[in-house]
Amino acid sequence: MAPATESPAHEFVLSLDCPERPGIVHAVSGYLLEHGGDIHELRQFDDFGSSRFFMRIHFVSRPGEDFHLVADDAAEELQRLRDAFAPLADEHEMQWTLRPSTEKRRVLVMVSKFGHCLNDLLYRSRMGELPIDIVAVVSNHTDHQSLVEWHGIDFHHVPVTPDTKPAAEARLLELMDDYDVELVVLARYMQILSDELSRQLTGKTINIHHSFLPSFKGAKPYHQAHARGVKTVGATAHYVNSELDEGPIISQQVQNVDHTFSPSDLVAAGRDTECKALSNAVKWHCQGRVFLLENRTVVLR
Numbered sequence: 121m122a123p124a125t126e127s128p129a130h131e132f133v134l135s136l137d138c139p140e141r142p143g144i145v146h147a148v149s150g151y152l153l154e155h156g157g158d159i160h161e162l163r164q165f166d167d168f169g170s171s172r173f174f175m176r177i178h179f180v181s182r183p184g185e186d187f188h189l190v191a192d193d194a195a196e197e198l199q200r201l202r203d204a205f206a207p208l209a210d211e212h213e214m215q216w217t218l219r220p221s222t223e224k225r226r227v228l229v230m231v232s233k234f235g236h237c238l239n240d241l242l243y244r245s246r247m248g249e250l251p252i253d254i255v256a257v258v259s260n261h262t263d264h265q266s267l268v269e270w271h272g273i274d275f276h277h278v279p280v281t282p283d284t285k286p287a288a289e290a291r292l293l294e295l296m297d298d299y300d301v302e303l304v305v306l307a308r309y310m311q312i313l314s315d316e317l318s319r320q321l322t323g324k325t326i327n328i329h330h331s332f333l334p335s336f337k338g339a340k341p342y343h344q345a346h347a348r349g350v351k352t353v354g355a356t357a358h359y360v361n362s363e364l365d366e367g368p369i370i371s372q373q374v375q376n377v378d379h380t381f382s383p384s385d386l387v388a389a390g391r392d393t394e395c396k397a398l399s400n401a402v403k404w405h406c407q408g409r410v411f412l413l414e415n416r417t418v419v420l421r
Contacts, residue, residue: 132221133177134177147212160180181197224251228255233261256274370401
């Protein structure tokens, strides 16, 4: 008799939020037990102010004969788990996603002339540090075309003027559809999105800015900061909404500075904080750790 073979194990991430009520953790953990799920990591949060519950579970699925199915294919196993979870999600009014833990999100990056955040994302993606697949880069300038194409990624030059702005935004939506984009990242894209486009991209677009806003607006914010003798520089990554630079915050980074820092030193320090805040925000979003809660976020790290 041939020895029994162990069913293949597949890893998934379940992210959900729903109205807070007793028994949700019990119901979800019971579902996992019933369908061969072994919890690897669990994070949860009750927001009593909004009566909202948030949960992220990274689990290993090991279906076997006891579960009436041996799933050799991860896609089949994913569909089995989704079908089984849907009634429970409906019962508890959940917003939820269930994905393979290794699945990469399809990302479109937008950039203007400053390339540090773009270069950082390209490098981290290439090294496997971010769970993303950068499918295209859009810019209103051509400064970074050779860099992007060296990485084997499509580059699209979409100039923007006051007269062409509606057409440029229409082109962006067209590219998002063509590339089946799940997330747009504004990696120092120095154009203000229209209110209508911002509404369409709610929860699907991450922006980065220096944390001096709104204290130091306009040109050369780091030079303004130097003139005021700042002791900290930083950056904020947030979701885009119709309020300029005031969307729900996902990640922030700060660095201590002092009187010995010249304006160029502050710029360099600021670049570092911008890259790290943005890459963290992209990673947490794509790992299913970020939940929108009105004008703020819950990040289950």
